[in-house]
Structure formats: C-alpha cells, structure tokens
Amino acid sequence: MESVTVVLALLLSVLVSGALGRLVPLPLPLIQIAIGVALALGPLPSTALDPEIFFLVFLPPLLFLDGWRIPKRDLFRNGRTVLALALGLVALTVLGIGMLIHAMIPGIPLAVAFALAAVLSPTDPIAVSSVAAQAPVPRRLMHILEGEALLNDATGLVCLRFAIAAALTGTFSLSEAATTFVWLALGGLGIGAATTFLLMGAQDLLRRRTGEDPGLQILFSLLTPFGAYLAAEHVHASGILAAVAAGIAMTYVEIQGRSLGTTRVRRTAVWDTVALAANGSIFVLLGEQLPEVLGHAVKQADVQGAGWLVAWVLAITAGLMAIRFAWVWVSLYFVLVKAHRRGERREGLTWRLVAATTLAGVKGAITLAGILTLPLTLKDGTPFPARDLAILLAMGVILTSLLLASTVLPPLLRGLRLPADSSHDAEEDSARAAARHDAVTAIEALQHRLVEEQEDASVAVEAGARAMDRYEGLEAPTAVSREGGGRARQLAVTEKRLRLAGIEAERQALYRLRRSRAIDDVVLRQLVREVDLVEARLLAWNPAGRDLPTPRS
Structure with a gap:
C-alpha cells in the first residue's frame, strides 16, 4: 500500500507543479524539486529506491521518445557537431572532471569519481526548454542540443557502467573495455532497431487480420522501449542504446503511414502524458531524496558544516562549464567555417553564442536517474563507497546548472543567431x-x-x-x-x-x-x-x- 501511496503522491506532485509552473516565473524542474523536499519533510511515507527498478521504469520511455521525435535530417546535417559534443566532450568530461573530483575529495575513490563525472556529462533538453521559455533557443542550436542530449545520454551512461564495474571489481582493462564497448554499442543499437521492426511488424499483421484497435496500437508503442531495453540487457548489450535505437527506428516505421489518424492523435496524447509524468516524477524524487541524502553525505564528507559541500558543487560546476566552453568554441568554429565554404552568410563566432551553448548544457533527469543507480553495496556486502556523497554532489550540480541557466541563459539567447538552415x-x-x-x-x-x-x-x-x-x-x-x-x-x-x-x-x-x-x-x-x-x-x-x-x- 505504501508503494501505491508514493506513486499517487508523485503523480499529484507533477500535477500541482504543472499548475504552479504557469503562475510562478521559475523553471518547472526547480518547482518540482521544491515539492519533493516538501514531501520528504511531510507525513507521507517515503521508500528507498531500487536502482535497477528506477533505471528500468524511467529511462527507456524517455530515451525512446527522444529518439522517436528528434528531427532526423537535422540530426544528420549537424552530425559532426553532435558527435563532437556527444562523444568527444563526454570522454573529456569523464576524464577531466573525474580527476578533479578525486583530487578535491580524496574520500571518493577514483572509479566512483569517474562514475560521478559520467552521469554529469549528459544534458537534458527538457530542462533547457523550460529555462529558455522566455527567450526561444535558435532552431538550429536547439537541434544541435537535442542531438547531443540524445547521444550523450547513451554514451555517458555507458561510461557510468564501466566506472561502476571498476569500482566493484577494483580493476580496469582498457582492451577489455574497448571490446565490451563495441559490443554494448553495436549490440544495443541492433537489438533496439530489430525490436521496433519486429513488434511493429506483429502489430501490422494483427491490424490486417482483425482491424485497427487504437488501444492495442498504443500499447504496442508503450511496450516497445521496455522490450528493447530488456532484450539488450539480457545479452549484456546496452539497454540504453537499444531504447534510443528503438525510438529512431520508430520514425521509419511511422512514415510508412499505415496507422489511422485517430490512433496517432490518441498515441501522441498518451506519450505526451507519459513524458510529463516520467520527467516530473524524476525531479520530484530528486527533491524527496535530498534531505536524507544530505545528512548521510555530510557524515561521509568528514567535514564540518555544509560549506565544503557547497564549494565542491561550485568547483565541479565551474569545471564542467570550462570544459564545455572550450569544446563548444572549437566545435562551433568548424560549423561556421563549413557554412561559409558552402556560400552561406557567415555569422561571427561570438562569446555570447558559445556561452549560451555552454549554459544550455543543463543537467537534469538523466543525470539523476544515472546517479541513483549506483549500487547500494559492493560484491562483498560492504556499503558502496561515498554513494550518498556522490548523489548529493550530482543533485547540487543539477540545481546549480538550472539556476544559472534560468537567470543567465534568457538574456544571452535574445537576438542570438546561427547560420540558417533551409527554410x-x-x-x-x-x-x-x-x-x-x-x-x-x-x-x-x-x-x-x-x-x-x-x-x-x-x-x-x-x-x-x-x-x-x-x-x-x-x-x-x-x-x-x-x-x-x-x-x-x-x-x-x-x-x-x-x-x-x-x-x-x-x-x-x-x-x-x-x-x-x-x-x-x-x-x-x-x-x-x-x-x-x-x-x-x-x-x-x-x-x-x-x-x-x-x-x-
């Protein structure tokens, strides 16, 4: 009964936050976090989150939907920039920020520091949309950010998987990691796409034999990301990449135009509701876990007061911004040079453009979902080292990035331009x-x-x-x-x-x-x-x- 109460409280919180978001000039994620803190301090029961269940319930549908809805042509057109941000920037972030965290906080083992850096590398386009509501992001920049978020979700969480394995075993082999990464990537992508085509083929066969039932078609689409994720994880491939690939494949099934218009209208409404509930619930859970995690983290940090914790969060955030600023400058420079060579009117590479792209790398739902999947114990049964401290630092970076973006990003975005895409x-x-x-x-x-x-x-x-x-x-x-x-x-x-x-x-x-x-x-x-x-x-x-x-x- 407690689990049912918690689920209902989460959904009610998302509903209340949606209403408050229209009345209060604050980013919706911040409102949801505040409601979560209020729930934790209130009389309602709270429950410890099982990392594996949390990962399974929230991530597959969100990643699937991102892969499904992202404009594919714009993704491929900006492919080099997206890959540079989603792969190169993630790798640099994991190494640089991981070393920074371990150097600042010796109590966090190097493998755990890399794990924390890995979950801090993905960006959250939903949080970006929320904080940029007062000043819309230029369309091409938004496509780059969406593509980056789609791929760095997967790459960052795959890096997390390696870091956790190193923390559990105490060893790390580069050659073994490279081989495993190839299987995780190729196996996950292949299984995800195959799952979508198989399930949609079965759906099409059922539709031809029995007629179209909108409820059944919608249920097929809802089960697809979970099927892809579980199938990939069963053969030790990346369920994360499988969910992304399943969403991308869904686009190519959809453009065959075989389903009824009424089914699509209902399916869109259902998926919008699922995305709203899942993203909102994650931020409410962040706030709900915050008070308890704060108490444990202060003890693990072995410091007096919260001053050092605040300093660490600010230092990690500054490091993330510095690395992202430098990498974005180089990446966008090549975008503008390429546009100039094609004969397009060249916009200058200004500090405002780079700063806006840097601040738009807001951390959100994926970061929280990833950090909460840190194991509770090591293989010998001892507590996972610095788990609560890592969670608290991730929460602090999420909050700081949201606050920075909500106050600084809108002025930077006003009048900002990128080389135009085709009309x-x-x-x-x-x-x-x-x-x-x-x-x-x-x-x-x-x-x-x-x-x-x-x-x-x-x-x-x-x-x-x-x-x-x-x-x-x-x-x-x-x-x-x-x-x-x-x-x-x-x-x-x-x-x-x-x-x-x-x-x-x-x-x-x-x-x-x-x-x-x-x-x-x-x-x-x-x-x-x-x-x-x-x-x-x-x-x-x-x-x-x-x-x-x-x-x-």
Missing part, C-alpha cells in the same frame, strides 16, 4: 501544394466513379464540389438541409466519403515526401497532425442532417 516555410508550402494536388486528384477519381455508379449523378457532382472547397479555399455551405429526404442524406454521405478520400491522399503524399527526404520530421508531424484532426472531426460527423465541418483552406 521550413518553403518546405511546408511545397508540401501543402503537393498534398493538395494529390487530394484533388483522388477526389476527382472517386467522383467520376460515383457518377457512373449512382442513379442520380448530380449528387456526386454536388458532393464533389463541396469536398473540393477545402483545397480551393472556398466557403462551403455550413449545413445540409434537413428537407429533401433521401437525396439530402445521400449527398451528405457522398460528401463525407469524398472528403475522407481527399484527406487520405493528402496524408500519403506527405509520407511520400518524407520518405524521399523532401521534407523533414518537423514539417511532416505538423501537417499530418492537421490532417488527422480534420479526419477525426469528419469521422465524428453524422451526415444525417448534421452540419458539415468547416472547410480549411
């Missing part, structure tokens, strides 16, 4: 034109067939004219007269059929454009969602005497 507006306009052409063609083809099949050809002609209004920008009559008996009902039914044919043609045209890479994922999702919502309205419309949907030009 999304132009892509959207051309996609709408292509979809409109296919829709009109489909309506005309169906209309000609109905003229030949129906006794009253004027019904098909009039219904076709009404259905064309959506694509010709005309105002359609808003109601079908209740008079006229069977002809009015037949006209309404025919019009609905023609409209649905046009909408399906629109949607398939958009998917075809995405498969040919003529548009990116952002434009595709925006336009497909518009089409899905129009279709959902049409499907809910009873043609027998009810008002017609208002056409959209």
Whole structure:
C-alpha cells in the first residue's frame, strides 16, 4: 500500500507543479524539486529506491521518445557537431572532471569519481526548454542540443557502467573495455532497431487480420522501449542504446503511414502524458531524496558544516562549464567555417553564442536517474563507497546548472543567431501544394466513379464540389438541409466519403515526401497532425442532417 501511496503522491506532485509552473516565473524542474523536499519533510511515507527498478521504469520511455521525435535530417546535417559534443566532450568530461573530483575529495575513490563525472556529462533538453521559455533557443542550436542530449545520454551512461564495474571489481582493462564497448554499442543499437521492426511488424499483421484497435496500437508503442531495453540487457548489450535505437527506428516505421489518424492523435496524447509524468516524477524524487541524502553525505564528507559541500558543487560546476566552453568554441568554429565554404552568410563566432551553448548544457533527469543507480553495496556486502556523497554532489550540480541557466541563459539567447538552415516555410508550402494536388486528384477519381455508379449523378457532382472547397479555399455551405429526404442524406454521405478520400491522399503524399527526404520530421508531424484532426472531426460527423465541418483552406 505504501508503494501505491508514493506513486499517487508523485503523480499529484507533477500535477500541482504543472499548475504552479504557469503562475510562478521559475523553471518547472526547480518547482518540482521544491515539492519533493516538501514531501520528504511531510507525513507521507517515503521508500528507498531500487536502482535497477528506477533505471528500468524511467529511462527507456524517455530515451525512446527522444529518439522517436528528434528531427532526423537535422540530426544528420549537424552530425559532426553532435558527435563532437556527444562523444568527444563526454570522454573529456569523464576524464577531466573525474580527476578533479578525486583530487578535491580524496574520500571518493577514483572509479566512483569517474562514475560521478559520467552521469554529469549528459544534458537534458527538457530542462533547457523550460529555462529558455522566455527567450526561444535558435532552431538550429536547439537541434544541435537535442542531438547531443540524445547521444550523450547513451554514451555517458555507458561510461557510468564501466566506472561502476571498476569500482566493484577494483580493476580496469582498457582492451577489455574497448571490446565490451563495441559490443554494448553495436549490440544495443541492433537489438533496439530489430525490436521496433519486429513488434511493429506483429502489430501490422494483427491490424490486417482483425482491424485497427487504437488501444492495442498504443500499447504496442508503450511496450516497445521496455522490450528493447530488456532484450539488450539480457545479452549484456546496452539497454540504453537499444531504447534510443528503438525510438529512431520508430520514425521509419511511422512514415510508412499505415496507422489511422485517430490512433496517432490518441498515441501522441498518451506519450505526451507519459513524458510529463516520467520527467516530473524524476525531479520530484530528486527533491524527496535530498534531505536524507544530505545528512548521510555530510557524515561521509568528514567535514564540518555544509560549506565544503557547497564549494565542491561550485568547483565541479565551474569545471564542467570550462570544459564545455572550450569544446563548444572549437566545435562551433568548424560549423561556421563549413557554412561559409558552402556560400552561406557567415555569422561571427561570438562569446555570447558559445556561452549560451555552454549554459544550455543543463543537467537534469538523466543525470539523476544515472546517479541513483549506483549500487547500494559492493560484491562483498560492504556499503558502496561515498554513494550518498556522490548523489548529493550530482543533485547540487543539477540545481546549480538550472539556476544559472534560468537567470543567465534568457538574456544571452535574445537576438542570438546561427547560420540558417533551409527554410521550413518553403518546405511546408511545397508540401501543402503537393498534398493538395494529390487530394484533388483522388477526389476527382472517386467522383467520376460515383457518377457512373449512382442513379442520380448530380449528387456526386454536388458532393464533389463541396469536398473540393477545402483545397480551393472556398466557403462551403455550413449545413445540409434537413428537407429533401433521401437525396439530402445521400449527398451528405457522398460528401463525407469524398472528403475522407481527399484527406487520405493528402496524408500519403506527405509520407511520400518524407520518405524521399523532401521534407523533414518537423514539417511532416505538423501537417499530418492537421490532417488527422480534420479526419477525426469528419469521422465524428453524422451526415444525417448534421452540419458539415468547416472547410480549411
């Protein structure tokens, strides 16, 4: 019963924080952390977190969703910069910050220091979006940060795995680590992608045999990241990379356009809720664990008062910022040089651009999820060294990075520019034109067939004219007269059929454009969602005497 109470308290806290976030000008993660502290000091029961369960419950869906929704074309276009930040910067951070932590705090063994540095290397795009709400991040910079967060989640947590293994065994072999890393990476990526294609294939087979059930299709998507994670972990590959790969593969399943619009609308709502609950719960848990961890950490630190703890947190944060600033300067310099060589207008590499990118590397849910997975004991049963102190330092860095970003990042972002990508507006306009052409063609083809099949050809002609209004920008009559008996009902039914044919043609045209890479994922999702919502309205419309949907030009 206590576990149920804790889960309900977490969900209620996320709900309350969402309401407060609209009233209080503070980043949402900070509000959720404060609510967590209040829960810990209140009468509600708290429970010790099992690291393995925590890792399984929270990380797979979050990483899967990041992989699914990130724009793939922009990810590949900025691939070199993303890889430099997600791989090179992570490796440098683990080595540099690990040595810094061990030098400052001798009570933390070197392997544990590397583990702490590994979980401090990933960034959290959700936290970035929260603190940058008052001054939107330039689109290309946001794509770079999203790609970095997607990959450094995986690389940072894989490094954590090696560090924990070294702490448990007391040994570390570079050659063995390299071999293991190759298997973790390739095995995880392969198993993740294969899991998605297998489960979605089974879903498609079930849909063809029994028809589409939106509830079952949504359940398939919810189980996919957990299936990929568990399958990879079972063969000692990286479940983290498997979840990421499963999400990326989901995009290529989705653009086949086989599911119904109503299923996609519901699935999007469900996944938005899952992401909100999972991310919010992690930050509430951070605050809920903070008071107890603080007490244990002060004892482990063997210092008087909290002054040294604050100093350590500030020193680690400063080290992270310094390493990130230097690496970002070099990475963005090559981005701008490459843009200049392509003939694009070159924006100067200013300190504001580098500083904004540095501060945007906010630590968040993944850092907390990773640090809480430190084992409770070593193999001989003794307590894991400096576990609570490491957790507290990670929490302190998360809070400090959030505070810095929330106060300094918005002014830096105002007016900040990067070399422009290809115009999304132009892509959207051309996609709408292509979809409109296919829709009109489909309506005309169906209309000609109905003229030949129906006794009253004027019904098909009039219904076709009404259905064309959506694509010709005309105002359609808003109601079908209740008079006229069977002809009015037949006209309404025919019009609905023609409209649905046009909408399906629109949607398939958009998917075809995405498969040919003529548009990116952002434009595709925006336009497909518009089409899905129009279709959902049409499907809910009873043609027998009810008002017609208002056409959209």
